[in-house]
Amino acid sequence: QVELQESGPGLVRPSETLSLTCAVSNYSISSGYYWGWIRQPPGKGLEWIGSFYHSGSTYYNPSLKSRVTISVDTSKNQFSLRLSSVTAADTAVYYCARAPLYCSGDSCYPGPVHYWGQGTLVTVSS
Amino acid sequence: QSALTQPRSVSGSPGQSVTISCTGTSSDVGGYDYVSWYQQHPGKAPKLMIYDVSKRPSGVPDRFSGSKSGNTASLTISGLQAEDEADYYCCSYAGRYTFVVFGGGTKLNVL
Numbered sequence: 001q002v003e004l005q006e007s008g009p010g011l012v013r014p015s016e017t018l019s020l021t022c023a024v025s026n027y028s029i030s031s032g033y034y035w036g037w038i039r040q041p042p043g044k045g046l047e048w049i050g051s052f053y054h055s056g057s058t059y060y061n062p063s064l065k066s067r068v069t070i071s072v073d074t075s076k077n078q079f080s081l082r083l084s085s086v087t088a089a090d091t092a093v094y095y096c097a098r099a100p101l102y103c104s105g106d107s108c109y110p111g112p113v114h115y116w117g118q119g120t121l122v123t124v125s126s
Numbered sequence: 127q128s129a130l131t132q133p134r135s136v137s138g139s140p141g142q143s144v145t146i147s148c149t150g151t152s153s154d155v156g157g158y159d160y161v162s163w164y165q166q167h168p169g170k171a172p173k174l175m176i177y178d179v180s181k182r183p184s185g186v187p188d189r190f191s192g193s194k195s196g197n198t199a200s201l202t203i204s205g206l207q208a209e210d211e212a213d214y215y216c217c218s219y220a221g222r223y224t225f226v227v228f229g230g231g232t233k234l235n236v237l
Contacts, residue, residue, distance in 0.1 A: 046164070046172065046215055046228045059225055095171055104158060107222035112162040112177035119171050 002027045004096045004117035012090075012124050018083040022096030022117060023076070030054050030074050034099045034110035037070070037081045039092040040119075049081065049094075051110045053101055059109050086124045093119040129227035130155065130216055137235040143204040146232045148216030149197060154227055156197035160219035163192060163201045166231075167212045175214075176201060203234070211236040 008020035020037070029035050036051020036059070050060040050068045060068055069082040083090060096117040099110035131149040138144040148155065148163075155161055161179045164172035174183050176192035179199065189204045199218070203210055216229040 045230045046217070048226045048228075061225075062223065102160060102219065104160070104219060105222065107225075109219065109225045111160070112174050112217070113164075113172070114174055114183060116171035116173075 002098060002115045004098065004115060006094060006096050006117045006120040008120060008122070010121060010123060012086055012122060013126055014087055014124055015085055018081070018086050018090060018122055018124070020081045020094055020096075020120065020122070021078055022080070023078045024098075025077075027098075028074075029072065029077055029079060032101075034059065034101060035072075035079050036097055036099070036110060038095045038097050038113070038116075039090075040095070041089075041092040048110065049083070051097075051099065052079070053108070057101075057108050088124050091122065091124045093121050095119045129220065129224075130218060130229035132214075132216060132229040132232045134230075135233040135235060137237055138203075138206045139237045140206050140208065142206050143202060144206060144234065146201045146203075146214050146216075146234070148199040148201070148218075148229050150199075150218055150220075150227070151197055154197075154218040154220035154224075155194065155199050155216075157221070158219045159194070161192065161194060161199040162217045163190075163199075164215045164217065165210075165212045166215065172215065206236055208236050210234060 003025040037049040098115040102111035163176040166172040180192040
């Protein structure tokens with residue numbers, strides 16, 4: 001059973017950079033699938049942030065792309081999220097996720113999420 | 127405002143059936159057979175219940191079914207049980223520039 005576990009600070013100051021890590025167990029992130037981040041503001045809906053595929057394909061939410069960096073450490077079987085210049089609107093539960101590769105025409109993207117981390121609340125406040 | 131429109135809440139009694147709608151446009155729900163549905167209990171991560179409009183992951187009861195007509199997708203839960211009380215979110219592919227969009231969520235109350 002694939003397991004994902006988020007970790008990182010629960011409080012970030014406005015204008016600073018949010019950093020989270022997702023440790024993956026029981027599956028090598030180099031073996032396939034999209035791996036990425038989804039967030040959920042308190043009391044609100046879900047939003048894909050960004051993801052990467054082992055072959056190098058990436059997906060970023062166009063509305064967040066300029067502030068998002070996703071990096072991978074295959075030696076530790078984990079990946080990380082950095083979201084810069086945060087504001088209160090970035091306060092949310094952040095989930096790491098695994099999704100299959102879906103392609104439509106010449107574009108590929110993360111399909112339905114079968115595996116989720118438990119989520120970690122990040123609050124942006126001074 | 128979410129890209130896909132869902133009712134804020136629906137209700138049903140144990141044993142009954144309920145249907146949750148998810149309305150989009152021809153650029154997302156209506157244009158592709160890539161609609162998925164997630165169940166989320168309070169404080170928990172979402173759980174995939176339906177994908178590719180009507181497919182069920184292993185372990186999801188066949189009381190849960192999905193369908194689509196035009197720009198509206200639907201999740202039907204038959205034989206309602208108390209544990210079905212949760213929030214439900216739809217999700218759709220929305221083309222090569224927007225990619226993936228979610229609905230705002232529907233609170234299912236089991237009376």
